[in-house]
Amino acid sequence: MDQILFLAHTQENGLLPASALEALTAALALKSASGASELVVGLVGASVQAAADQVAGCGAARFLGVAGAEFSVARYATDAMAAEAICKASAASIVVAPGSSRWHRVLPGVAQRLGGVADTHLTGLNPSGAGGALTVARWYYRQRMEAVIQRQRRPWFLLIDPGSQLAYVGAVGTATVELLPVQPGAAQLRTAFKGYRELSSGVQTIRPEAKLLFVAGAGWTKKQADGQPHVKEAETLILSFLQTSRASLGSSKSLVDLGGEGQAVLSFLTHLNQIGQTGSTPRHPKGLSTCCHGEEPHAVGWRFINERRAINLDANCGWARGKADVLYVADAFAVMNRVNELLAAK
Amino acid sequence: MSMVLQIVVCGSIVPDPLQTLEPVTTPAGPGLKNEMMLPAVLDPWASHALYEAANLAKQNPGSKVWLVSLGPKAKLQQVMMTVAQKVPFELIAVDGPAGGFTEASQTAAALAEAIQAIPGLDKSRLLVFGGWESASRGAGVTMQMVGELLGIQDQFQGVDEIKLQPDGSFEVMERVEGGRHQISSCAGAPALLGWATGNLPEPKNNPQVGMLNMRTVGPALQKAKPFKPAATDVTFVSVSLPKQVRETRIIKDKTADEIARELVEWIKQ
Ligand SMILES: Cc1cc2nc3c(=O)[nH]c(=O)nc-3n(C[C@H](O)[C@H](O)[C@H](O)COP(=O)(O)OP(=O)(O)OC[C@H]3O[C@@H](n4cnc5c(N)ncnc54)[C@H](O)[C@@H]3O)c2cc1C
Numbered sequence: 001m002d003q004i005l006f007l008a009h010t011q012e013n014g015l016l017p018a019s020a021l022e023a024l025t026a027a028l029a030l031k032s033a034s035g036a037s038e039l040v041v042g043l044v045g046a047s048v049q050a051a052a053d054q055v056a057g058c059g060a061a062r063f064l065g066v067a068g069a070e071f072s073v074a075r076y077a078t079d080a081m082a083a084e085a086i087c088k089a090s091a092a093s094i095v096v097a098p099g100s101s102r103w104h105r106v107l108p109g110v111a112q113r114l115g116g117v118a119d120t121h122l123t124g125l126n127p128s129g130a131g132g133a134l135t136v137a138r139w140y141y142r143q144r145m146e147a148v149i150q151r152q153r154r155p156w157f158l159l160i161d162p163g164s165q166l167a168y169v170g171a172v173g174t175a176t177v178e179l180l181p182v183q184p185g186a187a188q189l190r191t192a193f194k195g196y197r198e199l200s201s202g203v204q205t206i207r208p209e210a211k212l213l214f215v216a217g218a219g220w221t222k223k224q225a226d227g228q229p230h231v232k233e234a235e236t237l238i239l240s241f242l243q244t245s246r247a248s249l250g251s252s253k254s255l256v257d258l259g260g261e262g263q264a265v266l267s268f269l270t271h272l273n274q275i276g277q278t279g280s281t282p283r284h285p286k287g288l289s290t291c292c293h294g295e296e297p298h299a300v301g302w303r304f305i306n307e308r309r310a311i312n313l314d315a316n317c318g319w320a321r322g323k324a325d326v327l328y329v330a331d332a333f334a335v336m337n338r339v340n341e342l343l344a345a346k
Numbered sequence: 347m348s349m350v351l352q353i354v355v356c357g358s359i360v361p362d363p364l365q366t367l368e369p370v371t372t373p374a375g376p377g378l379k380n381e382m383m384l385p386a387v388l389d390p391w392a393s394h395a396l397y398e399a400a401n402l403a404k405q406n407p408g409s410k411v412w413l414v415s416l417g418p419k420a421k422l423q424q425v426m427m428t429v430a431q432k433v434p435f436e437l438i439a440v441d442g443p444a445g446g447f448t449e450a451s452q453t454a455a456a457l458a459e460a461i462q463a464i465p466g467l468d469k470s471r472l473l474v475f476g477g478w479e480s481a482s483r484g485a486g487v488t489m490q491m492v493g494e495l496l497g498i499q500d501q502f503q504g505v506d507e508i509k510l511q512p513d514g515s516f517e518v519m520e521r522v523e524g525g526r527h528q529i530s531s532c533a534g535a536p537a538l539l540g541w542a543t544g545n546l547p548e549p550k551n552n553p554q555v556g557m558l559n560m561r562t563v564g565p566a567l568q569k570a571k572p573f574k575p576a577a578t579d580v581t582f583v584s585v586s587l588p589k590q591v592r593e594t595r596i597i598k599d600k601t602a603d604e605i606a607r608e609l610v611e612w613i614k615q
Contacts, residue, residue, distance in 0.1 A: 041558065077499040088398060101522040102544075105503035105540075107448070108351055109490035111550065117451060117579070120485045130583045140446040144367050144482050145587050147447075183410065190533040191500050193564045197527040206525030212613055243612060257547070271506070271543040272525045277363045278390045278482060283519065288609070297363040308592070311605070322591035328605045336578035338606035346610075 002134075002154070004030055004037050005092030009071075009102055010045030015054055019098035021167035023160040024055060026125050027096035028168065030134065031059075033127030040064060041175075042086035044079065046072035049179060056173030060177045063291020064089055065177040070184050074102040076109070077096060077188035083110045089231070093154040094134075095151070107157050114293060116155035123164045123304075124148075142277050143303035158175050162208070163283035163304070203268045205249035210246030212247040213284040213305055215275060218254035219332065221265060230333065235266050237336045244343040248284060250275040250301075252292045275301035290332040295323070311335050350352045351409040351535065352468060353399040355435070356457050356476040356492060357392025358444040359417045359425045361385070363481065365593070369585040371414075376585040380611050388429050389426045391477025395541035397549060399475050400433030402510065412436040415459050416453060417444035419570055430559035431551040437566040438464065446482035447585075449578045454491030455572045461496060469536045470497075478503045478521075478540035486540065493538040500532050503540040541588030 006027035008020035016024075033040040041060040043051050066082035087095060097103050099120055101166065111118035123135045123146075129135025130150060136158060137148050184330040191215065220234040242249055251266075253275040259265040276338070277297035287305035292298065294310060295318050302308060302323070310319035312333040319327045328335065359368060361384040368379040378384065388396070396413060403409040412435060415422055419441040426437065437459050461474065475491065479486040484608070486503065492499045504521030512515075514534035519527045521542055597605070 017399040052384060074522070075530065076493075076501040080499070101504065101520075101528075104486055105501065106490070108485075108487035109494045109501065111487075112451065112454070112494040118485075118487050120487060130581075135583055138485075139584070140482070140484060141367050141378075142363070145369050145585055147585040150581040150583060163384045189498060191530050192532075194517065194529040196522070196533055197529055204525065208524060233437075245365070270525075272521065274543070283458040286613070289612075295364075296366075303588070308611075309609070315598060320594050320596055322594055323591050324594050326597060328600070328609075329596065330600070330605055334602035334610070335605050339600050339609055342606055342610045346411055 002034060002037050003040070003091050005040045005042050005087060005090045007042040007086060007095050007097040007103075008044070009052070009079070009100070010043065010048060010051045014045065014047055014050040016051045017098065017100060018167055019100045019160075019162035022162065023098040023166040023167040025165045026160050028058060028160070029125065030094065030096065030127045040090040040092065043177070043248060044071050044082040044086070046135060052175035052177045053172050055168065055170060056175040057170040058168065063175045063177045064091070065179045067183045070189070070198045072191045074105065075191050075193060076106050077191065078107040080110050080113065081184060081188055082182055082342070083107060083158050084113055085180045087114055087155060089180055093156065095155055095157045097124055097157065099159040104159060110253050111155065111157045114155055116157060117153045118157035118159065119149070119152060120159040121161045123161050125158065126159070128271060139303065143281055143300045160306055203239070205268055206272060207246065207248040208282065210248035211285050212244055212245060212281060213250050214241065214245070214267065214286040215250040215252065215289040215292055216254040216255060217270045217290065218258065219291025221255065221258060224333065225331070231266070233333065238266065238331065239268065239339065240340050241336055242345070246341065248282065249273055250282065252276070252298050253278065259338045277301070289319060289324065290336065294323050297302040299323045319329065348406040348512065349409070350512060351406055351473055352471045353403055353409065353473045353475060354412045354414055354461050354561065355392065355396045355399045356414050357389050357396060357487065358415055358480065359386040359421055360389045360481040361362075361445075362387050363390070363490065368587065369601045370378040376582050377445055382418065382421070386425050389477055389480050389482070391479060391481070391513065391541055391543070393429070393548070394476055394544045394546070395475040395539070396435065397433060397546045398508070398544045400435065400539060401546055402508065405597055406510065407461055411463060412438055414438045414440070414457055416440040416573060418442070419567055423567055426563045428521060428551070430563055431553060431556035432549045434555055436560060439566045439570035440573050441570040443575060444482065446480070446484070447582065448483070448575055449580065450483060450485055450487040451491055452575050452578070453486045454495060456486070457494050458495035459523055460571070461492070472536040474498065474536070474538040476540050477504070479540050489538060489540045496536070498536045498538045502530070502537070504542045504543060505539045506544055507541050564596065
């Protein structure tokens with residue numbers, strides 16, 4: 001019988017991030033399917049009481065915590081130490097955790113330390129899969145193929161991809177947290193947190209929670225029908241659309257790379273906006289691609305975008321080949337201009 | 347004053363992203379159809395790590411870059427013909443499978459062993475670089491395990507920038523949620539950095555660099571240690587391509603106004 005540990009870290013306000021509540025859903029499903037298994041909640045943060053109270057009603061047998069100023073933000077050495085202590089104290093054989101940036105960069109290392117294994121970017125979890133045993137699903141080759149796997153080795157760390165599960169909802173209560181004494185030494189404190197850097201332009205364009213992903217391709221900077229590029233106009237159109245629609249901005253590689261090559265490029269774009277093979281694979285219910293060809297290395301980043309539409313001058317672009325639901329063969333400048341007018345009028 | 351660094355970049359080869367991939371079952375588990383025939387490239391995020399390493403080495407005279415690559419020898423040889431033209435490095439090849447379905451912990455063990463065998467390795471000068479995720483397994487697991495095996499506790503992932511100070515300490519910028527970066531400062535080597543895109547464009551091919559590199563690439567491939575993965579604990583229940591190909595509705599004859607109205611309606615739904 002597996003001993004299940006749900007392992008999470010707090011966010012800045014002391015509560016659990018959405019990705020953690022989603023991972024808890026997965027942990028609870030595992031626990032209820034395997035009957036006799038026990039669920040332990042493990043929390044790491046500056047202080048963990050508020051987070052424990054937030055999930056007090058989840059039916060955990062124990063709440064373990066590692067708390068203190070050293071654990072308030074991501075740092076490999078201290079996070080690894082905290083996670084290791086909680087894993088050991090819980091005697092976990094299965095560790096379910098959110099695939100947040102903070103955990104993603106440390107838990108596979110902890111798995112190694114404990115002689116276990118880690119699988120990341122899990123998009124599905126079936127407690128009674130093949131042979132009645134736990135199976136997990138994840139993608140290989142940058143979302144090109146999906147595998148369902150099982151493992152014998154323990155502890156097995158399962159990092160759940162944010163957005164792939166429904167978030168746990170439960171009444172706030174009062175949890176009794178057993179705090180573990182974990183004391184980082186000089187060797188764990190060689191790295192110090194300095195702060196976060198917002199985008200240099202000051203314009204927030206990446207919104208993981210947005211309903212719509214708006215993708216801008218290199219076409220926005222190319223010569224148009226009049227033989228001229230219209231980069232400033234493109235910038236205004238895109239920014240004004242982002243403002244009214246609250247969409248998240250994605251980009252093709254070609255467009256962000258132009259910046260590095262010193263060409264005129266949209267000033268608010270960085271590599272963080274890039275979608276695809278060497279960019280991100282965000283999750284949004286809808287996606288609208290504009291002036292982007294939809295080549296495979298770009299389109300693999302659309303794996304988790306449900307409804308897809310594209311605007312391109314070229315009726316034979318990649319989107320036409322089964323990659324989008326609708327392709328509008330049209331000038332994106334004209335269409336987006338009108339879209340902005342309509343949105344502003346509402 | 348500059349810092350003499352030993353920068354070891356871990357980077358393997360992956361199928362060219364423009365190729366269509368299809369899974370097949372082999373006696374050794376899942377693999378790719380025509381895997382050995384597919385054109386390969388150096389794993390993209392690892393190549394960024396390599397360019398950043400070379401740049402750092404250049405700014406810190408006396409520093410050296412190694413590229414530790416685990417892959418089938420014949421494929422490594424092909425890929426090195428181009429990679430060797432980019433930036434100066436010494437290749438350390440390990441001859442074994444590099445596909446996405448291989449086990450990260452085994453790959454990590456082979457890489458750590460190869461790194462530890464580098465003559466004159468000095469941990470106080472060691473920066474281990476790699477991609478934050480491969481384009482094959484895409485898990486972001488291997489580098490952390492390499493770090494653990496080498497006893498490196500200062501690890502960073504999704505790195506876009508490193509700023510080295512004259513005293514050997516450095517500042518690192520890592521990707522976090524919501525399009526932000528986390529900035530940390532680290533006392534210095536040894537450290538491990540899993541790179542995202544970084545800030546450098548792909549270097550142009552330089553035949554002179556190529557000639558210098560090729561002097562060591564050939565011998566490195568010749569003495570590549572064979573790596574044969576042991577049986578793992580994984581069972582692949584299935585490996586499949588996404589089934590859904592969309593039936594694209596191609597709309598050619600609507601005005602910008604009509605399209606805009608349709609889009610606004612759709613966005614609002
Ligand atoms: C190793 C590797 C990794 C890669 N990783 C990625 C990745 O992560 N992400 C990624 O995006 N790409 C990636 N690529 C690159 C990819 O193959 C394409 O080159 C890239 O996606 C093309 O970008 P694009 O469609 O914006 O530009 P282009 O191919 O230049 O297409 C521009 C499009 O704009 C259209 N257009 C122009 N003007 C208008 C207008 N007024 N209205 C409507 N349409 C217009 C044109 O018809 C054209 O289709 C990778 C490639 C390699 C080799």
